[in-house]
Amino acid sequence: MTGVGIDGVGMTEFASETDDSVLELGSRAAERALADAGRPGEITSVHVGNALAGQLTTQAGVANALTSYLGIEGARADRVENTSASGASALHRGIDAVREGDSEVALVVGVEKMSGGATAEVTEAISRLVHAREYAQGLTLPSFAGLAAGAYLDRYDAPRESLAAVAVKNHANAVHNRFAQFQKAVTVESALESPVIAEPLRLYDCCSMTDGAAAVVLCRDGDVDVSGVASATGTHAVASRSDLLDFESVRRAGKRAFDRAGLGPDDVDVACIHDAFTILELLELEELGFYEAGTAWRAVRDGETDLDGSLPVNPGGGLKARGHPLGATGVAQIVELVWQLRGDAPAERRVDGPETGLAINVAGFGNNSVCTLLSG
Amino acid sequence: MTGVGIDGVGMTEFASETDDSVLELGSRAAERALADAGRPGEITSVHVGNALAGQLTTQAGVANALTSYLGIEGARADRVENTSASGASALHRGIDAVREGDSEVALVVGVEKMSGGATAEVTEAISRLVHAREYAQGLTLPSFAGLAAGAYLDRYDAPRESLAAVAVKNHANAVHNRFAQFQKAVTVESALESPVIAEPLRLYDCCSMTDGAAAVVLCRDGDVDVSGVASATGTHAVASRSDLLDFESVRRAGKRAFDRAGLGPDDVDVACIHDAFTILELLELEELGFYEAGTAWRAVRDGETDLDGSLPVNPGGGLKARGHPLGATGVAQIVELVWQLRGDAPAERRVDGPETGLAINVAGFGNNSVCTLLSG
Numbered sequence: 001m002t003g004v005g006i007d008g009v010g011m012t013e014f015a016s017e018t019d020d021s022v023l024e025l026g027s028r029a030a031e032r033a034l035a036d037a038g039r040p041g042e043i044t045s046v047h048v049g050n051a052l053a054g055q056l057t058t059q060a061g062v063a064n065a066l067t068s069y070l071g072i073e074g075a076r077a078d079r080v081e082n083t084s085a086s087g088a089s090a091l092h093r094g095i096d097a098v099r100e101g102d103s104e105v106a107l108v109v110g111v112e113k114m115s116g117g118a119t120a121e122v123t124e125a126i127s128r129l130v131h132a133r134e135y136a137q138g139l140t141l142p143s144f145a146g147l148a149a150g151a152y153l154d155r156y157d158a159p160r161e162s163l164a165a166v167a168v169k170n171h172a173n174a175v176h177n178r179f180a181q182f183q184k185a186v187t188v189e190s191a192l193e194s195p196v197i198a199e200p201l202r203l204y205d206c207c208s209m210t211d212g213a214a215a216v217v218l219c220r221d222g223d224v225d226v227s228g229v230a231s232a233t234g235t236h237a238v239a240s241r242s243d244l245l246d247f248e249s250v251r252r253a254g255k256r257a258f259d260r261a262g263l264g265p266d267d268v269d270v271a272c273i274h275d276a277f278t279i280l281e282l283l284e285l286e287e288l289g290f291y292e293a294g295t296a297w298r299a300v301r302d303g304e305t306d307l308d309g310s311l312p313v314n315p316g317g318g319l320k321a322r323g324h325p326l327g328a329t330g331v332a333q334i335v336e337l338v339w340q341l342r343g344d345a346p347a348e349r350r351v352d353g354p355e356t357g358l359a360i361n362v363a364g365f366g367n368n369s370v371c372t373l374l375s376g
Numbered sequence: 377m378t379g380v381g382i383d384g385v386g387m388t389e390f391a392s393e394t395d396d397s398v399l400e401l402g403s404r405a406a407e408r409a410l411a412d413a414g415r416p417g418e419i420t421s422v423h424v425g426n427a428l429a430g431q432l433t434t435q436a437g438v439a440n441a442l443t444s445y446l447g448i449e450g451a452r453a454d455r456v457e458n459t460s461a462s463g464a465s466a467l468h469r470g471i472d473a474v475r476e477g478d479s480e481v482a483l484v485v486g487v488e489k490m491s492g493g494a495t496a497e498v499t500e501a502i503s504r505l506v507h508a509r510e511y512a513q514g515l516t517l518p519s520f521a522g523l524a525a526g527a528y529l530d531r532y533d534a535p536r537e538s539l540a541a542v543a544v545k546n547h548a549n550a551v552h553n554r555f556a557q558f559q560k561a562v563t564v565e566s567a568l569e570s571p572v573i574a575e576p577l578r579l580y581d582c583c584s585m586t587d588g589a590a591a592v593v594l595c596r597d598g599d600v601d602v603s604g605v606a607s608a609t610g611t612h613a614v615a616s617r618s619d620l621l622d623f624e625s626v627r628r629a630g631k632r633a634f635d636r637a638g639l640g641p642d643d644v645d646v647a648c649i650h651d652a653f654t655i656l657e658l659l660e661l662e663e664l665g666f667y668e669a670g671t672a673w674r675a676v677r678d679g680e681t682d683l684d685g686s687l688p689v690n691p692g693g694g695l696k697a698r699g700h701p702l703g704a705t706g707v708a709q710i711v712e713l714v715w716q717l718r719g720d721a722p723a724e725r726r727v728d729g730p731e732t733g734l735a736i737n738v739a740g741f742g743n744n745s746v747c748t749l750l751s752g
Contacts, residue, residue: 059504061457073612073624076607077458080457081454083436096476102606132441233448233453236441
């Protein structure tokens with residue numbers, strides 16, 4: 001146990017494009033989390049997870065601007081950036097601040113306005129998240145994911161449908177999430193007929209560009225306890241790994257978080273997994289110890305990760321269907337877990353009485369991961 | 377006392393333009409700090425202070441990239457951004473991580489390559505650090521500083537030379553700092569004859585564009601103790617302040633840091649003050665409680681802030697003469713304080729036997745400040 005709890009959560013409706021500014025998105029999520037917390041206590045620190053506001057919008061110094069926009073000057077503030085895991089890194093920073101005693105009540109806001117830039121500009125910014133040498137060779141996150149997916153299907157003799165099954169499940173969950181970008185179901189057939197992005201991955205295997213924000217209020221006596229949180233890097237260059245399917249940062253962050261919490265995979269009742277690509281949900285479930293290598297696809301196929309399965313995964317729709325506003329995702333995962341642990345999720349996507357939840361947020365192609373364990 | 381110490385420090389030579397990349401600058405400072413620390417202990421976390429790499433260079437996810445570049449994968453990593461106080465915010469984040477027990481040995485690296493962008497691009501990025509409404513009205517950091525300088529001189533009946541005296545002192549100190557961008561003396565006369573930037577401020581009243589990096593190694597048993605660290609925001613819009621000369625964030629951060637350390641201004645033997653503009657050194661010295669409002673200029677005039685004065689200020693040359701690579705500055709201040717507290721600074725600019733040092737790093741025009749107190 002960290003001694004830190006979550007007292008309130010909130011998020012904006014995720015969408016492919018909004019008219020709202022970064023500050024409007026962030027403050028809306030913050031105000032919803034503060035209203036949910038229902039405590040008039042003074043916010044003593046603000047930690048903003050954001051990846052690309054400086055590049056894609058004119059909003060500089062987003063933590064300072066947001067703190068002032070919220071009218072809570074005097075609070076300490078900083079922005080934490082860890083590419084697509086910026087949200088969880090900001091959460092981790094906030095947890096450390098409360099645990100260390102520097103802050104009494106911390107507000108963590110993850111926010112991203114990906115529509116702020118032209119599509120080519122956003123694509124370029126995201127392409128730069130891989131190692132410079134690999135970028136120069138034309139390798140991108142989707143192409144790495146495609147290579148990994150092909151290797152996984154081949155090595156474990158898994159059918160192509162096993163990837164589509166991840167998308168089908170996550171979209172089915174998002175149908176009942178009014179905050180999700182895609183509140184629509186997809187079928188294995190439609191997934192397999194969607195346009196090719198990076199063989200064998202197709203459109204429905206990949207997350208989208210999204211605008212959105214999510215927020216949590218941390219303090220010493222919240223409704224939900226943070227049992228453990230841990231971060232870890234892996235190699236930046238994928239070529240430096242002995243195996244394309246090796247997500248060492250996920251394995252390390254998961255092991256550290258479990259060790260700190262005194263828990264193991266068997267204790268987890270619901271999980272939010274970083275499914276930027278369907279293949280990643282399978283690989284991360286295996287790296288975290290939920291399934292043996294090469295077997296997660298069978299678990300998904302057999303419904304074990306469905307809402308009523310033994311380990312419900314991504315009940316809010318995941319990155320795939322809820323959307324993936326880079327800096328917001330890691331915080332949105334926590335919002336979803338809190339709703340599930342408190343029993344507040346809509347009945348149609350509510351997991352039955354979970355006591356422990358896990359979230360894994362991954363930067364780049366597995367080069368920096370943050371794992372968080374919550375107990376209701 | 378925080379229970380956290382500094383075990384090693386290092387920095388690069390600051391320069392107006394280098395051929396080195398952000399990773400080369402950051403890793404050079406890191407390697408110097410690690411060599412200085414002289415302990416083979418494993419680095420468990422890396423915290424990078426950086427303001428503008430994403431905008432001015434092609435280096436995305438700088439914390440992850442630097443951790444991998446240094447060959448210490450497995451460590452946790454994040455980047456902290458707080459505009460011109462990014463370095464101190466990263467330090468604060470690292471201190472919390474070690475204090476909280478999440479990290480055994482933290483490496484904090486502040487880095488900025490301001491020459492990465494075209495001058496107009498850098499100027500635009502920095503101009504965006506003020507409130508959007510004030511930016512739209514054409515107000516910039518130099519123009520705010522000019523307005524504040526004029527108000528200060530008028531209100532306290534101080535001569536124009538009192539601003540120049542700050543530059544003269546800091547340049548004189550930088551002559552003996554081989555890491556400084558400007559290792560040359562200036563005179564009151566040359567300062568008063570330099571080109572006007574924003575009346576009454578002239579070129580020698582203003583910091584420069586700089587490339588550079590600085591690093592510190594934090595652990596539980598360092599040579600120098602972190603007695604206290606605290607951050608605080610003020611209003612983002614300067615127009616929201618009741619007084620143009622009110623730097624509430626500096627006052628709040630200073631008071632918090634002093635309270636936490638159980639120290640007061642009289643205990644400080646050497647200070648690194650955020651002199652992005654000469655007027656700021658005077659205002660911050662007053663807000664921190666070293667001098668009454670409107671009197672710091674007399675202290676500077678009378679030599680009290682000289683190396684052999686009662687409160688030596690900016691013995692390394694300050695932002696004015698050492699240079700101001702945004703994300704590096706807050707860490708470079710700590711490097712200088714550690715050198716002074718250990719007695720390692722060159723004799724020509726060594727303060728006589730200091731036991732306690734203070735650093736203040738300020739974001740934007742006083743909208744977020746971080747104060748750190750060190751004990752030798």
